[in-house]
Amino acid sequence: MQKLTSQSEWIARARAVLPAAGFGNFDPGIVIASGEGSRVWDEDGREYVDYLIGSGPMLLGHGHPEVMEAVLEQLPKGMTFFANNSKGIELAEAIVEAVPCCEQVRFVASGGEADMYAIRLARAYTGRDKILKFEGGYHGMSAEAQMSLAPEARVNFPQAVPDSAGIPQSVAEQMLIAPFNDLAAVEALLQEHDDIAAIVAEPLQRIIPAEPGYLQGLRDLCDKHHVLLIFDEIVTGFRLAYGGAQERYGVIPDICTLGKIIGGGFPLAALGARADIMAHFDKAIVGADKWLMQLGTLSGNPVAAAAGLKTMEVLRRDGAYERLRDIGGRVQKMQTEALHAAGIPHQICGDATLFDIWFTDAPCRDYRSARHDDPARNATYNAALRAHGIFKSPGKLYPSLAITEADLNLTRAGVQAAVEALRA
Numbered sequence: 001m002q003k004l005t006s007q008s009e010w011i012a013r014a015r016a017v018l019p020a021a022g023f024g025n026f027d028p029g030i031v032i033a034s035g036e037g038s039r040v041w042d043e044d045g046r047e048y049v050d051y052l053i054g055s056g057p058m059l060l061g062h063g064h065p066e067v068m069e070a071v072l073e074q075l076p077k078g079m080t081f082f083a084n085n086s087k088g089i090e091l092a093e094a095i096v097e098a099v100p101c102c103e104q105v106r107f108v109a110s111g112g113e114a115d116m117y118a119i120r121l122a123r124a125y126t127g128r129d130k131i132l133k134f135e136g137g138y139h140g141m142s143a144e145a146q147m148s149l150a151p152e153a154r155v156n157f158p159q160a161v162p163d164s165a166g167i168p169q170s171v172a173e174q175m176l177i178a179p180f181n182d183l184a185a186v187e188a189l190l191q192e193h194d195d196i197a198a199i200v201a202e203p204l205q206r207i208i209p210a211e212p213g214y215l216q217g218l219r220d221l222c223d224k225h226h227v228l229l230i231f232d233e234i235v236t237g238f239r240l241a242y243g244g245a246q247e248r249y250g251v252i253p254d255i256c257t258l259g260k261i262i263g264g265g266f267p268l269a270a271l272g273a274r275a276d277i278m279a280h281f282d283k284a285i286v287g288a289d290k291w292l293m294q295l296g297t298l299s300g301n302p303v304a305a306a307a308g309l310k311t312m313e314v315l316r317r318d319g320a321y322e323r324l325r326d327i328g329g330r331v332q333k334m335q336t337e338a339l340h341a342a343g344i345p346h347q348i349c350g351d352a353t354l355f356d357i358w359f360t361d362a363p364c365r366d367y368r369s370a371r372h373d374d375p376a377r378n379a380t381y382n383a384a385l386r387a388h389g390i391f392k393s394p395g396k397l398y399p400s401l402a403i404t405e406a407d408l409n410l411t412r413a414g415v416q417a418a419v420e421a422l423r424a
């Protein structure tokens, strides 16, 4: 009989061939062997209720039968063509139908790529270079996005601080950084700088909600100063509502980026906007000077498009978002009740469809105030959840539609154990 490779052997093998022992994404101390529905299993066969769900894409759960069927139907017809294909065209139609700001979309392979092109598109459209970004806002790995994502140092606004080595100083000079949820700071920057192309924002910044009126305030300021508003909806798209955060909050950006759910677990992302903005991808309309060159080997991949289309079809069915909010609300409640009973200061931050616990009762409205959280408590709590079969990232909990009553019961037991670990 073939000997199974243990998780620790996989970890050792990873350490030899992967820098920092992993893919750069997640704790390399666990190697996932498989997933089905709401559960994942590690290489030692330990089972977990999955609230990481691939960092967001697997909203329907792993191996959803209808998504599998759509993928298996596409596979023998071809895996990638580079040329236009009907599945990609249908997916573009479905996105345009769903997402208010999108009259047209352009496909790419990852969310970070979509954000990079959204920023470039705003520059091409306005003819200006500067980008206003919020401290702590995450927009992938481009040089611009790596400015003041998770700075250790507290520099004065609007100075940009690179989070990564290898980024030229000249990029920082094109970025203006503001605190989230502070309209006066944004207004002052717009008054001072007349060369801003766009404001790029996560409408739910990581898990920090926009305060009432804030997103509309950004919209109004952008209109007043003829600056484009980009919503990064890589996470919020098709999660906060079928039409994303823009539908849920009723504020329509000029450009948005989408990823994760629209690829149904495969590498696919997109950016979308009004047709006059998207015209910059069409040399015949805007001419060579204003044309934004863009192509990618896997863009509009038919397998990813088939998975995304089927995922979206399932999400359109009656009650999907009510159910997701109900599941998320129940997971929130079981945590607050247990922490409250133990007298541990905390708050739930986020939306019922995406949230986490912060171990502070001080208000969290931007990157700096969110740092009042207690990292040691957070680490203890998350480690205890993992030890009790609850799988999540240290900064987010993603409910999925695959979660069952049995999963919620296991989650409640895991939460009780994690709260006990905090009291120990």
Ligand SMILES: Cc1ncc(COP(=O)(O)O)c(C=O)c1O
Binding pocket: 055, 110, 111, 112, 113, 115, 138, 139, 140, 141, 202, 232, 233, 234, 235, 259, 260, 269
């Ligand atoms: C808000 C946001 N933007 C962009 C990205 C980057 O997407 P990707 O990892 O597909 O490049 C992420 C990834 O989590 C994200 O959360």
